Amino acid sequence: MSDYIWYRPLDRFGMLAIDLHECRWFHVRSFDPDVGATGLSYYMTRDGRWIGCEEEEDLIDESTRGPVFGITRSYFETRPEEVAHALLEDVTNRGRLCPELEPYREFGDFGTYHEWERRLWQLEDDPEERGRYARPRWDQESRRLYLGTAICLEYARRADNQFILLEAFESARWPESIPSPFRSVFQLNQTIKDIGRKLPKPAPLRFICGPNRAIWRLETRFPSPR
Structure with missing residues (x-):
């Protein structure tokens, strides 16, 4: 059995494919249209990369009978700091992390995470990174x-x-x-x-x-x- 999906990688242009059945799955929250919550989960690949999955309601068809909405999923590579923060922020996980994420436990702290996030986006101070991202x-x-x-x-x-x-x-x-x-x-x-x-x-x-x-x-x- 295989379940290949396309995802956006961090380090290159375009899309890559991966088999989700070869990954470990970590659930953060379910899609809930009643409160406007976007579904979120993460997959850890065999080579240690992290793939995020977001579920949200989107327009999938617009016919003469009116718009039809459905759940769409998007996959993207992300950083372990972000995964650790999301898992620790979810109270249902009771502060648990897998061994691969334990080095990133400090990012469960709101201030630590957002300071890291701020530095990540202040790329204009790093000449080697300048021009790779735009805000x-x-x-x-x-x-x-x-x-x-x-x-x-x-x-x-x-x-x-x-x-x-x-x-x-x-x-x-x-x-x-x-x-x-x-x-x-x-x-x-x-x-x-x-x-x-x-x-x-x-x-x-x-x-x-x-x-x-x-x-x-x-x-x-x-x-x-x-």
């Missing part, structure tokens, strides 16, 4: 979202909740995630869906609804602005 930039005056020099989103008129979320990311200088700027998880989930529908297909980046947090990720690597 988005929201220009409120022109109503445009940029990634590098490319325009990802452009609005003809104000979209209140979408602007609130984009302005919150811009104020925080675009870390991987920020606390939700909304009072309800439903508002956050709906806003992220609205942005997702407006993004071009294929989109260079995407937004994800976490547990009362908004998350963004690059779909592929893009050069920094020159």
Whole structure:
């Protein structure tokens, strides 16, 4: 039996395939549309890499009878620091980690993890890393979202909740995630869906609804602005 999937690797452009039946599975949370929670789990490969899997509701068909929604899954390679943080943040795991993640237990601490995350994204201070990643930039005056020099989103008129979320990311200088700027998880989930529908297909980046947090990720690597 095999179950091959395509995933986005950390260290190269394009997609790679892997058989999930040869990996160990670690569950973090289930997809729950009632509270806007994105499903999340991780797979550890035989050679020690970590593959994340996110489940979310998405538009899969739009016919004359109306839109049809279903669960979509996306797979991506990630870092052990992120996996350890997610597993320790989930109270149902009771603070347990597999032996391979024990060296990363310190990243269960919120402050330690976000300091690591901040350093990861301050790549402009490292000349060897400069240009390998780009962070988005929201220009409120022109109503445009940029990634590098490319325009990802452009609005003809104000979209209140979408602007609130984009302005919150811009104020925080675009870390991987920020606390939700909304009072309800439903508002956050709906806003992220609205942005997702407006993004071009294929989109260079995407937004994800976490547990009362908004998350963004690059779909592929893009050069920094020159």
